[in-house]
Amino acid sequence: xxxxxxxxxxxxxxEATELRLGLPGTTSSAAxxxxxxxxxxxxxxxxxxxxxxxxxxxxxxxxALQKDHDSAPSSKAQIVGWPPIRSYRKNNLQxxxxxxxxxxxxxxxxxxxxxxxxxxxxxxxVYKGYSDLLKALENMFKFTIGEYSEREGYKGxxxxxxxxxxxxxxxxxxxxxxxxxxxxxxRLRIMRGSEARGLGCxx
Amino acid sequence: MDPKKPRDSxxxxxxxxxxxxxxxxxxxxxxDSHKDRSAASLVSKAWYNAxxxxxTRVFIGNCYSVTPEIVAGRFPNIRSVTLKGKPRFSDxxxxxxxxxxxxxxxxxxxxxxxxxxxxxxxxxxTVTDESLKFLALKFQNFRALSLLSCDxxxxxxxxxxxxRCRNLTELDIQENGIxxxxxxxxxxxxxxxxxxDALERLVSRCNSLKVLKVNRTITLDQLQRLLVRAPRxxxxxxxxxxxxxxxxxxxxxxxAFGGCKNLHTLSGLYEATALYLPxxxxxxxxxxxxxxxxxxxxxxxxxxxxxxCPCLRRLWVLDTVGDEGLEAVAMSCQFLEELRVFPANxxxxxxxxxxxxxxxxxxxxGCRRLHYVLYFCRQMTNAAVATxxxxxxxxxxxxxxxxxxxxxxxxxxEPMDEAFGAVVKTCTKLQRLAVxxxxxxxxxxxxxxxxxxxxxxxxxxxxSSDLGMQCVLRGCxxxxxxxxxxxxxxNAALLSGLEKYESMRSLWMSACKVTMNGCEVLARxxxxxxxxxxxxxxxxxxxxxxxxxxxxxxxPRRDAPPFVLTL
Numbered sequence: 001x002x003x004x005x006x007x008x009x010x011x012x013x014x015e016a017t018e019l020r021l022g023l024p025g026t027t028s029s030a031a032x033x034x035x036x037x038x039x040x041x042x043x044x045x046x047x048x049x050x051x052x053x054x055x056x057x058x059x060x061x062x063x064a065l066q067k068d069h070d071s072a073p074s075s076k077a078q079i080v081g082w083p084p085i086r087s088y089r090k091n092n093l094q095x096x097x098x099x100x101x102x103x104x105x106x107x108x109x110x111x112x113x114x115x116x117x118x119x120x121x122x123x124x125x126v127y128k129g130y131s132d133l134l135k136a137l138e139n140m141f142k143f144t145i146g147e148y149s150e151r152e153g154y155k156g157x158x159x160x161x162x163x164x165x166x167x168x169x170x171x172x173x174x175x176x177x178x179x180x181x182x183x184x185x186x187r188l189r190i191m192r193g194s195e196a197r198g199l200g201c202x203x
Numbered sequence: 204m205d206p207k208k209p210r211d212s213x214x215x216x217x218x219x220x221x222x223x224x225x226x227x228x229x230x231x232x233x234x235d236s237h238k239d240r241s242a243a244s245l246v247s248k249a250w251y252n253a254x255x256x257x258x259t260r261v262f263i264g265n266c267y268s269v270t271p272e273i274v275a276g277r278f279p280n281i282r283s284v285t286l287k288g289k290p291r292f293s294d295x296x297x298x299x300x301x302x303x304x305x306x307x308x309x310x311x312x313x314x315x316x317x318x319x320x321x322x323x324x325x326x327x328x329t330v331t332d333e334s335l336k337f338l339a340l341k342f343q344n345f346r347a348l349s350l351l352s353c354d355x356x357x358x359x360x361x362x363x364x365x366x367r368c369r370n371l372t373e374l375d376i377q378e379n380g381i382x383x384x385x386x387x388x389x390x391x392x393x394x395x396x397x398x399x400d401a402l403e404r405l406v407s408r409c410n411s412l413k414v415l416k417v418n419r420t421i422t423l424d425q426l427q428r429l430l431v432r433a434p435r436x437x438x439x440x441x442x443x444x445x446x447x448x449x450x451x452x453x454x455x456x457x458x459a460f461g462g463c464k465n466l467h468t469l470s471g472l473y474e475a476t477a478l479y480l481p482x483x484x485x486x487x488x489x490x491x492x493x494x495x496x497x498x499x500x501x502x503x504x505x506x507x508x509x510x511x512c513p514c515l516r517r518l519w520v521l522d523t524v525g526d527e528g529l530e531a532v533a534m535s536c537q538f539l540e541e542l543r544v545f546p547a548n549x550x551x552x553x554x555x556x557x558x559x560x561x562x563x564x565x566x567x568x569g570c571r572r573l574h575y576v577l578y579f580c581r582q583m584t585n586a587a588v589a590t591x592x593x594x595x596x597x598x599x600x601x602x603x604x605x606x607x608x609x610x611x612x613x614x615x616x617e618p619m620d621e622a623f624g625a626v627v628k629t630c631t632k633l634q635r636l637a638v639x640x641x642x643x644x645x646x647x648x649x650x651x652x653x654x655x656x657x658x659x660x661x662x663x664x665x666x667s668s669d670l671g672m673q674c675v676l677r678g679c680x681x682x683x684x685x686x687x688x689x690x691x692x693x694n695a696a697l698l699s700g701l702e703k704y705e706s707m708r709s710l711w712m713s714a715c716k717v718t719m720n721g722c723e724v725l726a727r728x729x730x731x732x733x734x735x736x737x738x739x740x741x742x743x744x745x746x747x748x749x750x751x752x753x754x755x756x757x758x759p760r761r762d763a764p765p766f767v768l769t770l
Contacts, residue, residue: 081295081688082663083549083579083606086352 109163109185113141114192124182130174137161141190148174163188224253232257259283264708266304266328267733270757271312283322283347284313290711290751292686293327294352297713297749299737301764305329305355307337308762314341322347322373329353335360339367347373373414416440419473419497424452430459439463439486441471444479444498453482461485470494477504487511492518499523499547506531517541522557522579529562533569541575542566549579549606560587567594574632575600582613583640588622598630602637608664608689611641618642624649627657637661647671651678659684672696676703686711694721697750701725704732709753717747719770725752726770733759734770 106123120140127133134145146156153172154160161173165184173181173188231253234240244254260283263269274281288304306328313320320342330353338345345368350356361376415433417426421442430436448456456479463486472480475498487493490512495505496519505520505528515536520528522544532539544558560583567573573595583605592598603622611618619640627633627649634656638646642665650657651674658681666672672692675685676699684707693716704710704725719736726734737749759769 079608079689081292081297082608083546083604084292084295084661084663085546085549085579086294 107182107185109187111137111140111188111190113143113190116141122188124185129178130181134161134173137188137190143190150175158192160191161188162191222249224249224256227253228257232259235260237262256280260322261285263287265753265755266309267757267760268708268753268755271309271316273756275312275316279316281317282320283324284309284317284320285324285326286328287326288328290686290709291327291684292688292711292713297688299764299766302737302767303329303760303762303764305331305334305762307331307334310334310337310341318342319344321345321370322349324349324351325353326351327353329355330360331355332357332360332363336363339363342368344370346370347375349373349375351375414438416470417442419443419471422446423448423456423479427452427456427459430463434462435465436463437465438468439466439471440494441469441473443473444471445474445476446479448479453479457482457485464489466490468492468494470496472498474498475500475504477501477507480504480508483508484511489514491516494519495524496521496545500528501525502528502531506535509535512536513538515539517575519543519545521545521547523547524558525556526558526562526565529558530565530569533565537570538572539566539570540572542570542573543575543577544579545577546579546606557581560584563587563591567591571595572597574598577602577604577637579604579606581606582610583619583622584612584614585617585619585621585625586612586614588619589625592626592629596629597632598626599632600635601626601630601633602635602661603639604637605640608639609641610639618645620645620649624653627653631656633657635659638665639663640665643667644671644674647674651675654679656681658682660686662687662690664689666690666692669693669696669699673699676700682706683708685709687713687715689714691716693717694724697721698725701728704729704752705754707754709751711749711751712747713749715750717750718745719747720745722747722750723770731755735760735763736768736770738766738768 107125108121108123110119110121112119122136122140124133127136130148138145143159144157145159145161146154148154154174162170163173163181163185164187165171166186170189176184227249231240231243231250234243234254234257240254240258244251255277256279258278259280261274261278261281262285263274264287266286266288286306286309289298289302292298293302304327306323306325314337318341321344323338323345324347328350330350332355335356338348348364348368348371361374364371364374413435415429415436416438417429417440419442421429423442423444423446426441430439460482466486467489469483469486469490469492472483472495475495480500487508488511491514493509493512493515499521500508501523502525505524509515509518509532513535516538518532518536518539518541520543524544529542529544532542544562546557548556558578558580560580563576563578563580563583564587567590571594574597576598577600580603583603588603592601605619612622619638620643622640623636623638623642623646626636633654636650636654636657636659638661644667647666647670650660654660657679660675660679660682662685669692671690672687673696675682676696682703688711690712692712697712697717698721700710722734722736725732731754732752733755735751736747737751739748760767763769
């Protein structure tokens, strides 16, 4: 594990595996100057860490990242157990952050869509319910969401709206009551393709 | 003692008769420290026996190093047991569920051999509700239960303890992350609503309540009602500190805190803001421990608070206070001995906040008695660390976590070897060290050469070759716990510790270059060690992905789950 100082930093190049939909070439960190913009873009479209990490040089980093059951398609490729903070404390802090972001003036969450070059931000308070929200998303990103059913998720389109909740899990939009969704949603992601279908059928 | 006299058993028992067992036991019963008792037990058979009969407290650092039968066989009169279970890296999700360390088998033996057991203190063990029920039913004298980082139980189990244990004076449940309701003395880590009326009644009944720690569902006005009923409080964990108080409630709260003259420990303060922190000021005059882990304070808020805490010895904060907050601490708390700075957003690399080397430096200039630090930061320099340990050479615990793995000195771009070299050269009393940043084998050469009192070492993403680990194993005579992850240490390094591991409590190595062959050799050469390998779906054939080695007189585990292989 860890190939010494040589390719070592590159192996654990968190920057490269970050699922952040920035425009190609616009990264604040200098850590990944050798990455192809297209490769980074393509990487961002993949949901599973396994896929993303197969492109990485280090097999060991990929193992560590695969094992992070906490993060699923998160915006950060986390190494399991690093930094060494107890998960009890981690949960507390995540909750706090969500609460800090919500105020009576608006519940702002970021929305990303697979394939789109940049994110949007919306205020959940503005919408009366799921149908309102989904219509707004369809307009914003110019796509169609399928029919929602409890059993099969979103059918009839290659897109599925998902969100990350307070515990860091990725959920299908629509499963929980609207109020619960508003308080537990941290960010939204519109998934596309086979991953989207996978998420729907997993219920 | 005349050396010419033959040392036969008659002479020995004659000498022993001069010093009857009861007297010896009485004398030895005054010994508190485990180390002293161990030493006493080695003097002679008589002393060994006197020690074992007079001992009432036992500490077992690794629950698998010995069996409960062996413990009960040697120490017949135990009233207090402290047990530690899982390896520390289980805190960071590196150990799968159902690994073991279940208290139940111990309780079964204790019910038979120690029916008068009074205290049980557990760390990183699995405790089911059934075990808690068993505990409540079988031990009539039970007084104190402490569960730190344990799992497997819910408040149902705790409720049984609370209901059945009539002599309960201490119930301490920390950092277990369970999500349910209950009423008692320390529930800071529970996340649901507490039955407040029941809590209030309970507090009223305990006139001399010393310790009260509630969870974040308790509001400020509820806290006020509890505080007025507990004037003797020495330790307080508040609930939520975010609430709109009306014109009456605020002064009431101030008065309530003003009444807490004996407070030496304060924690909780969830969501505390500048608005209500001032109510605390009158309670801070004698404060020695302030735990602000759950309150994301900014620098000015902290500065204003610590001005009122001149006696502070221990401070835990989030890095939201920034370097400026730490500068304020340096100015106000000259008696500070321990500082822990935790990251508010550890997984968010976009954060430009947090603390840097300058906050740590400032504290080292202002707080010369500092000897314990845990510091999470995103940048550090060799020069800063060298200055810090020059200012504070008495460090016993130095745990520095530069959060980006393998990050060099951000000014010189060099490895952080010289930083830790300075630490081990200057801090001769160092017992515990955690290293981070870009490190070559040189760091470990320094550690092996200078860290003569080191007992615990934590290493991650560091080192260049086997030599690093070899230096540590050959050099640190007092090493007890070594935990390593993601380092390029292989079989040669592992096996260089053959002579060493039996004098240590345990070794953890994960994501290193050790193979099954290496582990098998170790197991074969040292039958008194348990060499356990945790199997992993992703580990390739022959690789030993997670290795846990520890000394034991209990033999291989009989309760090992299928993913734990004992070689």
